[in-house]
Amino acid sequence: MDRIPILKMGNFLLVTIQVDMYDRLALNLENDLVTMIRRVEAKGVLIDISAVSIVDSFMGRILGNIASMSKILDAETVVVGMQPAVAITLVELGLPLTGVHTALDVEKGMILLKNKLNLIEEDDDEDKDPDDSTE
Amino acid sequence: MIALNREIIEIAKELDVVFFRQRLKEHAVKIGMSVLNQTKLITASSELVRNMLKYAGGGQICIEVINEKMQIGIKVTFEDKGPGIPDIHKAMQDGFSTGKSLGLGLPGAKRLVNEFDIKSEIGKGTIVTIVRWKNGL
Ligand SMILES: Nc1ncnc2c1ncn2[C@@H]1O[C@H](COP(=O)(O)OP(=O)(O)OP(=O)(O)O)[C@@H](O)[C@H]1O
Ligand SMILES: [Mg+2]
Numbered sequence: 001m002d003r004i005p006i007l008k009m010g011n012f013l014l015v016t017i018q019v020d021m022y023d024r025l026a027l028n029l030e031n032d033l034v035t036m037i038r039r040v041e042a043k044g045v046l047i048d049i050s051a052v053s054i055v056d057s058f059m060g061r062i063l064g065n066i067a068s069m070s071k072i073l074d075a076e077t078v079v080v081g082m083q084p085a086v087a088i089t090l091v092e093l094g095l096p097l098t099g100v101h102t103a104l105d106v107e108k109g110m111i112l113l114k115n116k117l118n119l120i121e122e123d124d125d126e127d128k129d130p131d132d133s134t135e
Numbered sequence: 136m137i138a139l140n141r142e143i144i145e146i147a148k149e150l151d152v153v154f155f156r157q158r159l160k161e162h163a164v165k166i167g168m169s170v171l172n173q174t175k176l177i178t179a180s181s182e183l184v185r186n187m188l189k190y191a192g193g194g195q196i197c198i199e200v201i202n203e204k205m206q207i208g209i210k211v212t213f214e215d216k217g218p219g220i221p222d223i224h225k226a227m228q229d230g231f232s233t234g235k236s237l238g239l240g241l242p243g244a245k246r247l248v249n250e251f252d253i254k255s256e257i258g259k260g261t262i263v264t265i266v267r268w269k270n271g272l
Binding site for chain 2: 020022023024053054055056057058061083084085086088089092093094095
């Protein structure tokens with residue numbers, strides 16, 4: 001019961017948090033995600049927290065850790081759907097989550113991730129036709 | 136000050152924290168507290184209850200609905216019988232931690248509530264009391 005399911009969609013991993021978070025659960029998610037990114041060589045991670053009403057310093061730190069560890073493993077993380085009250089509270093608490101990409105919803109998060117991946121590919125491959133980028 | 140409603144919750148393990156936060160939310164919703172104020176109150180409480188578990192191995196929390204000067208609000212008291220805090224002034228500073236952590240819990244919690252009080256005695260324990268008014272800024 002101490003686990004949040006991780007869904008694989010192509011190159012991406014999708015996590016939807018729908019339960020009250022507590023420290024053990026957040027730590028397990030961090031470990032599971034890192035393991036899974038390596039195992040499936042994921043390029044992007046999308047974490048949907050639209051159903052989460054409380055993000056305290058522990059949970060906030062875990063989100064930051066996931067973002068920086070995924071970067072080391074060559075994947076981008078986007079946190080989507082943060083409720084406005086949660087965002088305001090995090091800033092006042094003193095943990096503004098700098099360094100974590102955010103988007104309003106899953107759809108916008110997907111676009112952000114895809115754009116990031118395209119940009120990286122274009123950097124690798126300069127002579128690529130510019131017309132086939134998805135914009 | 137009149138206490139309108141009161142509930143005591145024992146904290147000994149992490150799952151007690153989940154239950155406590157749910158109860159706190161129910162009390163806040165019942166008095167019609169705004170979502171933002173609820174979020175601030177529960178987040179501050181989450182920091183304090185973590186400290187209680189981490190540094191004192193647990194303790195007791197009292198949730199009260201209070202009415203003072205025409206204002207309605209929620210008061211939460213965190214009481215533990217842990218080692219106490221040697222220097223409260225230091226502990227209240229951003230970035231001070233004996234737990235190799237961010238040292239955000241106490242000062243952050245204070246910023247999120249309307250009233251904050253901390254008392255601690257070495258070898259006896261720590262009591263933190265917070266109040267968040269229903270309509271306070
Ligand atoms: N209930 C308590 N009993 C004993 N010591 C405490 C208690 N609460 C806090 N402290 C002490 O005060 C320090 C500061 O607490 P604070 O919550 O601000 O930071 P932290 O717990 O170290 O880090 P963070 O909360 O950011 O993870 C702690 O490191 C600890 O030494
Ligand atoms: Mg703390």
